[in-house]
Amino acid sequence: MAQAIDLAALSRGDKAAWDAFVRRYAGLVTAAVRPLARESSDAEDLVQEVFVRLCKDGFRLLKTYDPGRAGLSTWLTIVARSTARDSLRRRQLPVTPLDAVPETFLATGGAPPEKLRLPEGLLSPRQKLVLTMLYDRDMEVAEIAAALGIDPQTVRSTHHKAMLKLRSHFATEEQ
Amino acid sequence: MAEPTNSPDEGALWQRWRSLRPAPAGERPDAMTLAAYVEGRLGLAEAETVEEWLSADPDLAADAASARYAALGPLPEAADGIIARASALVLPKDERVVALHASARRPSWHRMVRWSAMAASILVASAIGFALGNDTYVSLAGSHPAAFGQELLDPSSGLFTAFDEDANI
Numbered sequence A: 001m002a003q004a005i006d007l008a009a010l011s012r013g014d015k016a017a018w019d020a021f022v023r024r025y026a027g028l029v030t031a032a033v034r035p036l037a038r039e040s041s042d043a044e045d046l047v048q049e050v051f052v053r054l055c056k057d058g059f060r061l062l063k064t065y066d067p068g069r070a071g072l073s074t075w076l077t078i079v080a081r082s083t084a085r086d087s088l089r090r091r092q093l094p095v096t097p098l099d100a101v102p103e104t105f106l107a108t109g110g111a112p113p114e115k116l117r118l119p120e121g122l123l124s125p126r127q128k129l130v131l132t133m134l135y136d137r138d139m140e141v142a143e144i145a146a147a148l149g150i151d152p153q154t155v156r157s158t159h160h161k162a163m164l165k166l167r168s169h170f171a172t173e174e175q
Numbered sequence B: 001m002a003e004p005t006n007s008p009d010e011g012a013l014w015q016r017w018r019s020l021r022p023a024p025a026g027e028r029p030d031a032m033t034l035a036a037y038v039e040g041r042l043g044l045a046e047a048e049t050v051e052e053w054l055s056a057d058p059d060l061a062a063d064a065a066s067a068r069y070a071a072l073g074p075l076p077e078a079a080d081g082i083i084a085r086a087s088a089l090v091l092p093k094d095e096r097v098v099a100l101h102a103s104a105r106r107p108s109w110h111r112m113v114r115w116s117a118m119a120a121s122i123l124v125a126s127a128i129g130f131a132l133g134n135d136t137y138v139s140l141a142g143s144h145p146a147a148f149g150q151e152l153l154d155p156s157s158g159l160f161t162a163f164d165e166d167a168n169i
Helices: A005-009 A015-036 A040-063 A071-093 A124-138 A142-150 A152-174 B008-020 B031-038 B044-056 B060-072 B080-087 B107-139 B144-151 B155-162
Strands: none
Touching: A005 A015, A005 A040, A015 A040, A015 A071, A015 B060, A015 B080, A040 A071, A040 B080, A071 B031, A071 B060, A124 A142, A124 A152, A124 B008, A124 B044, A124 B060, A142 A152, A142 B060, A152 B008, A152 B107, B031 B044, B044 B060
């Protein structure tokens, strides 16, 4: 049976409230940071860092959570991933030697920088986001729909309209 | 509506646009704002601002997607070791270390005893010192303590008597 978390007691540092919070959300935090970790031991350390961040300085970060704006699971997932990335950056993970990178990855492109200007609001933020997910992150329509919480048909429609705008704009500029 | 083909032509068009667009305005959305966006609780203007950032920041977009997936299913379980380690971060209140203050209060009788002992030590030392000095005086003076006292006060009468010209040296 789900146990409600007493946020007020948690922020005061109540031991029982903290233990209940950890038991309930440690799995969520683990699932959030695991994709960012290189090994399972890294994932465990990252989980611990998340909980350290939540309780340090008198539970300062936890006190910023506002239940009226979003659910605790949603907020906690975002905090966990952000903390994990910050931690990994601080550890300065080894980088790939330049010689190991294929030359095609190093290509900077021969085209000179464009002097064209984009009109304000050519693409809506939603259109930009859909195109980013499609072309930069190679996501499928169904994945994008799930990620944005919209219908797959809406994704296709958004993509289509955005492309029409881009073709029209660049065709006009080139004339 | 046709499925996006992700054709090289469309991809190139997108990349061309990307190279020209400016950076998002305003501050990067914090965790609370991003969480509210994921749950559809932001107004249109605020949501669009967040989406500007999501299209420019892959990490932020991945966080939003991850949070959306997490909210859909039941909460997963964690290993006992992970739970124990995190639980240990907060101790019960009676086990927490409390810094001792240097000026901790002591009972008033304790201070009184301490000062009394010090005063008594001074008195005893003074008395012993006086007694020793007095004994020394008496033993040196012999049967004529008054004459010895005169010698001490006016040593010249005794000193030059010993070194008089008529005296046999």
